[in-house]
Amino acid sequence: MPLRSFRDLIVWQKAMRLARETYCLVKLLPMEERYALSDQMRRAAVSIPSNIAEGQSRNTKKEFIQFLHIAKGSNSELMTQFLLCLDFEYLKKEEIQKVMKLCTEIDGLLGGLIKSLKTNLV
Template identity: 40%
Template sequence: MEDQREKAKNFQDLLVWQKAHQLVLAVYRLTDAFPKHELFALTSQLRRAAVSIPANVAEGFRRRGLKDKIRFFNIAEGSLEEVQYYFILAKDLGYADTRLITEQANEVSRLLDSYSRTMRARLAADSNS
């Protein structure tokens, strides 16, 4: 992960951003089929939370300090958890089969966790030197 971060020229080069962006596109396709009465409720909330994931990765990428970068990745992780809950709700309400999109979200979660762990380890190493 660290090697890719060093090679990244912009946030779009990050695999975690690419996968999170693909998740957003999948969320938009999924929610297109939700009932119309959910447009300003679950549909809007799910889309907003999903968009927050790659948006915070992008914002964190440009931040200078590791603490600031970590903070934005933490926000992205929180938004992803919110999305995971909305998938459960959509499934339980009978709006969608969320198995495949949940797998996509799990992949994003693993990547976010890996990037966050790498940054925290780097921060710890910097503070010990």
């Protein structure tokens, strides 16, 4: 069955779940981080599914790949920010386990999709 929409992509679906989970977790950050780290984490989380969607909606595979790389970068940025929350003891390991697993899955899916698109680029 051919891909009809970005919404059909499992990586987009997981990225949407990651964004929802991120929004829930940043509410647990201390008040002094509510407008700094929290805002940055929300932007990174929203950037992942947004770039997947925008890239899939573009005219060429080359453009899609470019947007997938941006999503991959935002995913790594978000992972780093969750690890910082752990280091700063803003969040507990148990609290971020689910999102870290999602980030890892998304990274692999994005990498696989990029590789597949590059292989079929010709």
